[in-house]
Amino acid sequence: MGIIKSVDRLQPELARRTRIFLEYCREHAIDVCIIETLRRLEVQEAYYAQGRKPLETVNELRKKAGLWAITESENSRTVTNTMKSRHMEGNAVDICPMKNGKPWWNAPDEVWEEIGILAETFGLDWCAGGYGQTWGKGWDNPHFELMANFPGN
Ligand SMILES: [Zn+2]
Secondary structure (H helix, E strand, O other): OOOOOOHHOHHHHHHHHHHHHHHHHOOOOOEEEEEOOOOOOOHHHHHHHHOOOHHHHHHHHHHHHHOOOOOOOOOHHOOOOOOOOOOHHEEEEEEEEEEOOOOOOOOHHHHHHHHHHHHHHHOOEEEEHHHOOOOOOOOOOOOOOOOOOOOOO
């Protein structure tokens, strides 16, 4: 139940590239963490309801999915635009910079860019950085997918 963070649950090639990237980050003291890998339907339903349904409904869905309750202010914004997330087949991984041992969600653009551009050199497509993104830069900074036509393929 809850959020799945295991890299093992990703599709094999995405898992392989993610591990190489994480290893590089460890070796170079770049502090990042995995936020989510594979996503179950119940979790996607709860995410999709956020910002669209009343708080009570959202928190019922979240409870069913094994997630913690959110607040009214958190429920004032949407967090996904789809019920067909690439996470649901293990084709996406969310990676966040860390600060003081916690995800650094509001890190400055330069920090996100460092991670995003670096990950792209390992064949992870940083969707927020350009390719495939439809909601504007910064909307979904932690989101990475398998880069097509990666030279290392
Ligand atoms: Zn994602």
